[in-house]
Amino acid sequence: MLNKNALKTLLIVVPLVTLAACKSGPTDAELEAEANSQAEAAAQQVAEAEAAADAEAKRVDVAKADALQKAKDMFENEKATLVAQNVVYFDFDQASVKSDFHAVLDMHAAFLVKNPGQSIVVEGHCDNRGTPEYNIALGERRAQSVETYLMNAGVSSAQVSVVSYGEEKPAVQGGSEYAFAQNRRGIVVYQ
């Protein structure tokens, strides 16, 4: 019986002694943890550096995008300005560009020269006097004279094409002088 009790005591004490003995230096586990935390710190440093680099790159990208957006806005604004004044009018049975419209066509030309990727279609239209077939021919001649004006101002022929609608797409209905004048026109259509 006694032996049994002594054994019980021993079983309890020995582990305690062993535990106390351990306090004297770092265990393997402690060392490993230490190493891990150092690696973590290093990794964090790298990550921070990377994040900083990313942030910097992003800042540059944003600046670039801003610049691009600004350029795009400018392009769109300029284009919108031009689209708002894209009609030139012709005299009866005439196809030559009147000097009144040189300034506006010069603006279109400058924009097209600056933006060689931009293409346009020049539409030629007529009033409804004369026959539809003759007016198709006259409308083409009008569109071509606008095309020639733009090309003389430096626009590439690759950017410009022409189509004549003759008297088929009037801007104003009817047979009045006002309608006739509004319908004899060339339109610069941005694609």
Added chain:
Amino acid sequence: MATWILKFSSKQVTIMAAAVLLFFNFQLNAATNEIIITGGIESARPIGVVPFKYLGNTSLPENLSEVVASDLQRSGKFSPLKLSLMPQFPTTDTEINYAAWAQKGIDMVLVGSVESTGLNQYLVTFELVDVLRAQATGGQAKTLENGKLVMTRDHVIEKRTKTINGGDFRQYAHIISDIVYEKLTGQRGAFLTRIAYIKVLDRDTNPKPYRLVIADYDNVNPTTLLSSPEPLMSPTWSPDGNTLAYVSFENKRSQIYLQDIYTTSRTRLTDFPGINGAPNFSPDGKKLAMVLSKDGNPEIYIMDLQTRNLTRITRNRAIDTEPSWTPDGKSLIFTSERGGKPQIYQVNLATNRKSRLTFEGEMNLGGAITPDNSQLVIVNRTRGDYHIAKQDLKNGDMLVLTNTYLDESPSISPNGSMIIYSVLEYGKPALAWVSLDGRFSFKEPVADGEVKSPSWSPFLL
């Protein structure tokens, strides 16, 4: 010139001849288009077109005699007597009181009947009677035949009996009109023909406002062959009447298409850079004259429809357009600015020799030659006004035929008697007609849209 409104519609018929309705069963929703006669009724020959008597209980699909009267009216050669002025309503020659009609100044009377003979089957009989001849012979002329004196009824100019289907009433009415017209004028009637034209609906509210339409010659039974968001132009008939050539901008540029009017199947014929326009079939139907600007400016070409090979006809820095074949197919006439302003020229296709045909007026455009090769029909501009005119090909005399506004796109009926063209009416393009002698003209009331570029078909039977 006097302006008359003549309408062969149910309402007026009802008012004018209510009594007649007691004896005759009218089809009251017959489709005949109202026309506004703008000149020339005084030169037309009076004729009595008596309502055909109907023997049957079902309602008739169409009122034959009403369509015949409308046809004769539209030809400009005849002025059908109003129902309210008719002295009687006979059904056969034997019932005609010749003196009563003669007294009204009527020398020709058309009478007839329609009998229901079965399901959707009708027996139609009609007689064209020369009232004055009948008066002179008392209805019984004596002639020598094989040495014998026999009695004839030669005052009956034509008598026919035919069984028709309910769906063929309108067509048969046009056949009766053709017979009457040819018997009394010596010229073939063109009542069994069609027209093609472009209709443009409100472009702000219709996604596909441009329509290619074909209809009977009197613009009844219009059928839309094609609807498009982009312009359609220049419909023109093949000589067999089966195919239309026209220009479509559906791909944002002009292209020439061929379309079978029965199957509605279509083929894109040309897609050259620039203008693809003004198609016109040769009289044998094997070639198509057209305008192409692929070489810089509008030039006349001829395409062989089988090989699709192109032959260039003009070579000129000026505008050349509107080719149209002479009836013999050996020449083209066309519009050219080579002399400064647009005028009509002719090119001999064998020699390629070109000659100028028109000299009068500031401009002459859109020329076409009548089937008998005697007249050039043109759009003439004089003092700023555009009118349809004709020029005698032998002596060069020009006569302005119309007094409407901004006339264009004349197209001649296959018998050469009438011209259909486009006018500006209350600011909108509409259809108008004028006889080749310029005496008779009429137009349609303003429709729900613009109607332009009419083209008259060839004879279809």
